[in-house]
Amino acid sequence: MKVDRITLLGSPHKNSCNPLVSVVIPAYNEEQYLSGTLQSVINQDFQNFELIVVNNNSTDKTAEIAENFGANIIFEPRQGVGFARQRGFMEAKGSIIATTDADTILPSNWLSRIVDKFEKDENLVAFGGLYTLYSGPLSARLTFSYFAHPAWALDKFFSGGWGLPGVNFAVRKDAFLKVGGFKTELSIGEDAEISRRLRKTGKVLLDPSFLVKTSGRRYRSGLIVGFMTYLPNGITRILFNKHKFLKLPAIRSERPLLPRLLARFIFVLIIITFSFFYFSHYCPLRAGLKRPNFIINKIKAKQTRMKSS
Incomplete structure (x- = not known):
């Protein structure tokens, strides 16, 4: 039996034929979290939007x-x-597309801040923020609360620009179409990959104070295990500009799951070892490096003393 929408929500959102913003949420077996996410969308103080949920073969x-x-x-x-994101973005009617995950709680001014950013800067093609965890291990929640910004700034330094997380991401649809959309074959990192291509078309901005709250299910087996799950993708993306090395299983529960930690740990060690060996012996930059003058002078002085003696 369907629940009456007006009774459930208090007031319906403006799902008009010509919305300014399209909110796209990919969902696969998200019955545990989806209601909270959708309620936070409905509660937005900006209401000129359509709400799209992409059902990605859910069985619940x-x-x-x-x-x-x-x-x-x-x-x-x-x-x-x-x-799922690609399909939702292609179906979107709004000139601005905002997306989040199906286990995320949005602040009530999420859409209004997004719209304000795009209206004030016509050169802005994509905008986003960071996220904190509302559940999961305490170590993971504290880490994301205090170290997310420095970590993202470090990623910006090595990657050459901001990479926007899909959990808190908005883009102009014309810019999205211009770069060809998401790389649909990616099971992880599709947000960072499209951010890189969007930076070539205009400004991509990340505001660290623009936060959403998402579940900690990805870290349900602990902070270190969670990092080891995603770290290989980050390393390969930064060092080799590759985004497809590992495929991840769908995570739909916060119950601890015995991870394949050893295999991932070995993979990271191999990447680090190879990178160290490469940059130490074969890095093209080494060919153009010159020893500082004071070192050369010391070597020449030592050789002169040896000859005179």
């Missing part, structure tokens, strides 16, 4: 929950967040 009540919230439900049979 995901579609039913989305329907009860008045969302436009789009079915995407090809499994993966890249396929």
Whole structure:
């Protein structure tokens, strides 16, 4: 039996035929979290938007929950967040597309801040922020609360620009279409990859104070295990500009799961060892490096003393 939408939500959102913003949420078996996410979308102080939930082969009540919230439900049979986001973005009617994950709680001014940023800067093609965890191990929650900004700044330094997280991401649709959309074959890092291409078309901005809250299920087996899950992708992306090395299973629960930590740890060690060996012996930059003059002078002086003696 369907729940009356007006009773459930208090007031319906403006799911008009010509919205300014399209909110796209990919969802695969998200019945545990989706209601909270959709309620936070409905509670936005900016209401000129359409709500799109991309049902990515869910076998639970995901579609039913989305329907009860008045969302436009789009079915995407090809499994993966890249396929799901791409399908939702292509179906979006708004000139601005905002996306988050199905286990995320948005602040009530999320959309209004996004719209304000784009209206004030016509050169801005993509905008986003960071996220904290509302559940999961304490170590993970504290780390994301205090060290997320420095970590993202470090990533910006090595990557040459901001990479926006898909959990808190907005883009002009014309810019999205211009770069060809997401790389749908990626099971992880599709947000960072498209951010790199968007930087070539205009300004990509990340505001560290622009926060959403997401679940800590990705770190349910501990902070270190969680980092080891995603670290290989980050290393290969920064060092080799590659985004497809490992495929990750869908994480739909916060129950601890015995990870394949050893294999990932060995993989990281191999990458670090190879990188050290490469930059120490074969890095092209070494060919253009010259010893500082004071070192050369010391060597010459030593050789002169040896000859005179």
